[in-house]
Amino acid sequence: MDHQNTVVRPNEERLSKFEEHVGEGKAVEPRDWMPEEYRSHLVRQMSQHAHSEVIGMQPEGNWITRAPSIRAKQILLAKIQDEGGHGLYLYSAAETLGISRVEMIEQLQTGKAKYSNIFNYPSLTWADIGAIGWLVDGAAIVNQVSLQRTSYGPYSRAMVRICKEESFHQRQGYEIMANMMNGTADQKEMAQDAMNRWWWPSLMMFGPHDGESPHSANAFKWKIKRHSNDELRQKFIDKTVQQAEVIGLTIPDPDLKWNEEKGHYDHGEIDWDEFYRVIRGNGPLNKQRIAHHVKAHEEGAWVREAAEAYKTKQAQKYN
Amino acid sequence: MTTDSQLDLWEVFIQSRNGSHHIHAGSVHASDRKMALQNARDIYTRRGEGTSIWVVPANAIAASNPDDADMFFDPADDKVYRHPTFYTMPEGAKQI
Ligand SMILES: [Fe+2]
Ligand SMILES: [Fe+2]
Numbered sequence: 001m002d003h004q005n006t007v008v009r010p011n012e013e014r015l016s017k018f019e020e021h022v023g024e025g026k027a028v029e030p031r032d033w034m035p036e037e038y039r040s041h042l043v044r045q046m047s048q049h050a051h052s053e054v055i056g057m058q059p060e061g062n063w064i065t066r067a068p069s070i071r072a073k074q075i076l077l078a079k080i081q082d083e084g085g086h087g088l089y090l091y092s093a094a095e096t097l098g099i100s101r102v103e104m105i106e107q108l109q110t111g112k113a114k115y116s117n118i119f120n121y122p123s124l125t126w127a128d129i130g131a132i133g134w135l136v137d138g139a140a141i142v143n144q145v146s147l148q149r150t151s152y153g154p155y156s157r158a159m160v161r162i163c164k165e166e167s168f169h170q171r172q173g174y175e176i177m178a179n180m181m182n183g184t185a186d187q188k189e190m191a192q193d194a195m196n197r198w199w200w201p202s203l204m205m206f207g208p209h210d211g212e213s214p215h216s217a218n219a220f221k222w223k224i225k226r227h228s229n230d231e232l233r234q235k236f237i238d239k240t241v242q243q244a245e246v247i248g249l250t251i252p253d254p255d256l257k258w259n260e261e262k263g264h265y266d267h268g269e270i271d272w273d274e275f276y277r278v279i280r281g282n283g284p285l286n287k288q289r290i291a292h293h294v295k296a297h298e299e300g301a302w303v304r305e306a307a308e309a310y311k312t313k314q315a316q317k318y319n
Numbered sequence: 320m321t322t323d324s325q326l327d328l329w330e331v332f333i334q335s336r337n338g339s340h341h342i343h344a345g346s347v348h349a350s351d352r353k354m355a356l357q358n359a360r361d362i363y364t365r366r367g368e369g370t371s372i373w374v375v376p377a378n379a380i381a382a383s384n385p386d387d388a389d390m391f392f393d394p395a396d397d398k399v400y401r402h403p404t405f406y407t408m409p410e411g412a413k414q415i
Binding site for chain 1: 324326351
């Protein structure tokens with residue numbers, strides 16, 4: 001799209017107009033003037049979000065060939081395909097901010113851009129597929145529901161679409177867990193083991209406590225973020241505890257208890273040392289996840305080259 | 320790492336049901352229109368969200384400039400007589 005600004009206003013005037021616009025709860029669209037920091041914050045957040053959807057396909061992809069039934073396999077395939085789609089909606093939305101997909105992929109592959117920490121943990125058993133759908137997608141949904149009202153139009157619209165698709169993801173995961181909790185002693189143990197391993201990393205998905213969240217001041221002022229990390233985490237805990245109880249799973253937190261006064265659950269201390277260890281690249285699978293992405297990307301290069309060659313040939317034919 | 324093409328950018332418009340407008344849904348990358356249509360179908364209509372898809376090369380779209388919006392849409396601002404509420408109807412007239 002051509003982009004010519006015929007009216008040039010000084011930045012301060014533009015900034016106050018922008019903040020007024022956002023303050024009224026109005027959406028910002030790709031061609032609107034925006035502060036550079038707003039743009040760069042969104043590029044970072046949206047590309048990280050897109051990368052998470054794409055890298056998140058790996059732990060689940062690990063179980064496609066070992067799904068216990070045709071039904072389970074079809075569901076898992078559809079779920080993973082959705083996640084690929086979510087990645088593409090988000091890359092598409094991020095591209096409207098002037099960054100190319102080539103750049104975003106390069107940033108992912110060189111470690112400059114992050115993706116959600118949770119996908120650096122392995123999926124060891126079939127129950128992990130249940131736990132991922134129920135807890136990981138469950139946590140992602142809480143965050144994404146809040147982002148439906150983010151100020152950047154393309155991001156907000158992508159979130160609305162994504163949220164519509166996510167509820168099946170969480171339900172299929174919960175169904176797996178419920179079935180296992182109805183099964184043999186071994187199956188129950190497997191489900192509880194998955195719960196034990198995925199619970200804390202799921203809580204970490206919401207990011208550091210509000211006091212330690214590095215990018216939040218302007219993100220709130222400009223309505224990129226509508227709820228704080230701790231608020232969203234609390235929401236997730238409050239709704240998940242009951243679901244665990246219904247199927248007989250124990251939440252691996254001895255300090256978890258209902259706080260009548262607050263109307264929320266209190267929870268135990270999160271191990272932030274582990275969080276930062278994983279975020280700095282020392283989680284169980286950081287290297288493998290990126291190596292796999294690079295491999296798939298390189299193995300697909302010939303397809304893109306062939307498509308380009310075909311396009312050139314067709315153009316010559318008809319010109 | 321190879322620096323390779325991510326193919327061309329196409330904007331996607333979807334008609335959600337027969338008789339309605341095509342509405343912008345997002346974009347896809349593709350090398351030609353056939354691939355763009357197939358990619359758009361796979362990305363934006365996995366749950367029967369569409370009865371028809373248009374794909375348009377992104378660089379073929381001309382868009383109005385938001386900075387000029389006041390000026391650009393100004394001609395419509397002072398023509399209240401384009402709205403039915405502008406007119407005084409005689410007392411007692413029905414179905415008009
Ligand atoms: Fe997703
Ligand atoms: Fe999901």
